[in-house]
Amino acid sequence: MTRAPASPPGRSRARRPRRSFVLATIATLLLGSAALRLGDAGPVLAAGLAEPETAPEAAPQVCEGTSDNAAFLAALQERERRVATDEARLAERMQALRLAEAEIDEKLAALTEAEASLAATLDTAATAADSDIGRLTLVYENMPSAEVAALFEEMEPAFSAGFLARMDPAAAAAIMSNLTPTTAYSISVVIAGRNALVPTE
Missing domain, CATH: 1.20.5 (Single alpha-helices involved in coiled-coils or other helix-helix interfaces)
Incomplete structure (x- = not known):
């Protein structure tokens, strides 16, 4: 089994200083960048850390009604x-x-x-009056016809006609025969006039 040839000792030592140099350069650049950023943010941080100025308290506003x-x-x-x-x-x-x-x-x-x-x-x-008239008519019927005729001569024809219309025809005829022609005619006209307005059909 063959082994890879070992690297010469001089080459490994040469790589280590190069890596250290690169790391140092990167670190320097990062630190420089951080410094620049801190320089720009310095005023802002200073303003943030400074105590805020207290504004004067405004007087409370009162809502006043208009006219x-x-x-x-x-x-x-x-x-x-x-x-x-x-x-x-x-x-x-x-x-x-x-x-x-x-x-x-x-x-x-x-x-x-x-x-x-x-x-x-x-x-x-009305009932009493009708009863009284009927009673008076009966009285006239029983009186002498001459006396009743003398009374009817003094009455208004319309009034005496009412009695004669209620009487028995024989009694009424006896009284009419004792009346003067003028009175008998007036009573007859009143009775006929009352019946003339009565409908026949």
């Missing part, structure tokens, strides 16, 4: 006051309206009751 804001606020308050006043008046009117409606309802109820009472009274009066 426009004050006028707007006053107008808003005035409007709120008017709205409150209007609402109060509206509430009073509504209360008065409710009271008026209740009073009207009460008066209508009283009027309805009075109307019903009046209708009942009129019915009673």
